[in-house]
Amino acid sequence: MAVKIKICGVQTNEIAEAAIEAGADYLGLVFFPPSPRNLSFEQGARLVKAVDARIPTVAVLVDPDDELIDRIVTTVNPDYLQLHGSESPERVAAIKVRSELPVIKAVPVEKAENVDDAAGYIEIADIILFDAKPPKGSKMPGGRGERFDWELLSEPDVPRPFGVSGGLDAGNVLEAMAVTHPDLVDVSSGVESAPGEKDEELVRSFINIAKLAEPEEQQAAQ
Numbered sequence: 001m002a003v004k005i006k007i008c009g010v011q012t013n014e015i016a017e018a019a020i021e022a023g024a025d026y027l028g029l030v031f032f033p034p035s036p037r038n039l040s041f042e043q044g045a046r047l048v049k050a051v052d053a054r055i056p057t058v059a060v061l062v063d064p065d066d067e068l069i070d071r072i073v074t075t076v077n078p079d080y081l082q083l084h085g086s087e088s089p090e091r092v093a094a095i096k097v098r099s100e101l102p103v104i105k106a107v108p109v110e111k112a113e114n115v116d117d118a119a120g121y122i123e124i125a126d127i128i129l130f131d132a133k134p135p136k137g138s139k140m141p142g143g144r145g146e147r148f149d150w151e152l153l154s155e156p157d158v159p160r161p162f163g164v165s166g167g168l169d170a171g172n173v174l175e176a177m178a179v180t181h182p183d184l185v186d187v188s189s190g191v192e193s194a195p196g197e198k199d200e201e202l203v204r205s206f207i208n209i210a211k212l213a214e215p216e217e218q219q220a221a222q
């Protein structure tokens, strides 16, 4: 099965169209005010309408409370939620029940024991997304353009399905796939010309290159 491609931090119809046309599998929409990719509920709702179910949209949230979950579900109407904060397995389970949506849970990685942290989510989350762990005190849990040691995901017992993200771009995505054999690759900064400025050509070339991966560089067919 081909590795899925998620373009995160989409803010305009033009970028959504370029990503869909090039063959992206998911579009991530960020609802986190400190991010340069933050969207209002109204902007998010308009984008989801314009995508019109051609590919799944993912609302990216950081430690959302119930009120935010309800607003996102009722006004934006995404296909998935991505939880990118320090949500416990119990909180992820509660959010899934409340939203009635599948969930991608981000797990920050710096060392091997961080990969083990994913075990607590595997029965609950629909996809685990391993992302680079931000430095202590950072206000941005994702979209930082920093990578982690992909060898940490090269063990066969990494819980599936999983995605890899953090500092990916067209120049390194094939290597990331060859080392980690993921089910999903996810990119944000690596397809931008400046923080929050997605570039259509960079989006297209990331997707085209990720699609070049040989089957053995992708996950073992399941």
Ligand SMILES: O=C(O)c1ccccc1NCC(=O)[C@H](O)[C@H](O)COP(=O)(O)O
Pocket: 008, 009, 028, 030, 032, 035, 036, 037, 060, 061, 062, 084, 131, 140, 141, 142, 143, 144, 145, 146, 165, 166, 167, 168, 186, 187, 188, 189, 190
């Ligand atoms: O992208 C953001 O601004 C963001 C802000 C807060 C939480 C998560 C965020 N992004 C989540 C993603 O899925 C990113 O694609 C992922 O962190 C990788 O980002 P990058 O290293 O910039 O490719």
